[in-house]
Amino acid sequence: MVPGVRAVVCLPTYNERENLEPMLTALGPHGVEVLVIDDGSPDGTGDLADRLAERLPYVSVLHRPRKEGLGPAYLAGFRRALADGAELVLEMDCDFSHDPADVPRLIAAAERGADLVLGSRYVRGGSVGNWGVGRRIVSRGGSLYAQLLLQAPVRDLTGGFKCYRRAVLEAIDLDAVRSKGYAFQIETTYRALRAGFRVEEIPITFVDREEGGSKMSNAIVVEAVWKVPALRLAALCGRL
Ligand SMILES: Nc1nc2c(ncn2[C@@H]2O[C@H](COP(=O)(O)OP(=O)(O)OP(=O)(O)O)[C@@H](O)[C@H]2O)c(=O)[nH]1
Numbered sequence: 085m086v087p088g089v090r091a092v093v094c095l096p097t098y099n100e101r102e103n104l105e106p107m108l109t110a111l112g113p114h115g116v117e118v119l120v121i122d123d124g125s126p127d128g129t130g131d132l133a134d135r136l137a138e139r140l141p142y143v144s145v146l147h148r149p150r151k152e153g154l155g156p157a158y159l160a161g162f163r164r165a166l167a168d169g170a171e172l173v174l175e176m177d178c179d180f181s182h183d184p185a186d187v188p189r190l191i192a193a194a195e196r197g198a199d200l201v202l203g204s205r206y207v208r209g210g211s212v213g214n215w216g217v218g219r220r221i222v223s224r225g226g227s228l229y230a231q232l233l234l235q236a237p238v239r240d241l242t243g244g245f246k247c248y249r250r251a252v253l254e255a256i257d258l259d260a261v262r263s264k265g266y267a268f269q270i271e272t273t274y275r276a277l278r279a280g281f282r283v284e285e286i287p288i289t290f291v292d293r294e295e296g297g298s299k300m301s302n303a304i305v306v307e308a309v310w311k312v313p314a315l316r317l318a319a320l321c322g323r324l
């Protein structure tokens with residue numbers, strides 16, 4: 085880890101060849117380490133990441149043999165970042181839906197005292213850019229559904245632009261987290277809330293990707309639908 089750098093951005097990639105170099109370049113000035121977590125992308129994103137890491141001292145790469153979803157990729161990244169001594173661990177997408185220029189705002193909120201900072205589309209000042217009606221309904225509906233069932237005072241539970249204080253990831257039983265898609269975002273935030281950590285939402289503008297393809301699938305939505313009541317039940321039974 086670069087001396088003095090305390091924040092590691094975990095950047096999962098699957099077929100993000102067009103986005104990777106611009107994203108790493110955009111993150112460079114923010115004083116963070118970046119850990120690319122590539123699941124054997126058929127388009128060669130993993131090889132490109134290795135080449136870029138040779139040139140960019142703040143970049144390292146974790147290769148995983150196959151695509152298993154966002155959840156397992158992030159868990160592998162969290163473990164590596166914690167082992168490397170990170171104080172703050174960030175999550176963000178590599179498709180420019182999350183603006184790299186917002187990274188310092190997330191870090192600043194954590195440094196002001198929040199344990200988990202969420203880049204939120206659904207608080208005042210936040211928004212969703214060029215999404216169609218269908219995607220808006222799925223996303224907003226999903227967050228409301230989870231918020232209601234889990235009684236969680238958080239407006240954007242499915243977003244993936246987050247900054248964890250190391251203590252949060254140490255307190256969460258990472259081995260017990262099995263969610264793969266959006267449910268992973270809901271589950272990690274819910275576990276942080278249950279453990280008594282301070283969660284703060286800061287507004288972000290989310291824009292749809294311009295390069296590459298979405299990995300969103302029906303299976304990801306279905307998982308989130310059943311996982312939410314399952315999490316609530318686990319909490320009621322004292323298992324969470
Ligand atoms: N390592 C890894 N990365 C993944 C996997 N699935 C998605 N990603 C990455 O996770 C980030 C978010 O994925 P997207 O395809 O943008 O999915 P999304 O943001 O949920 O959906 P869209 O808004 O439609 O783009 C991107 O950087 C993807 O490359 C996976 O199984 N493994």
Ligand SMILES: [Mg+2]
Nearest residue numbers: 177179181293
């Ligand atoms: Mg995306």
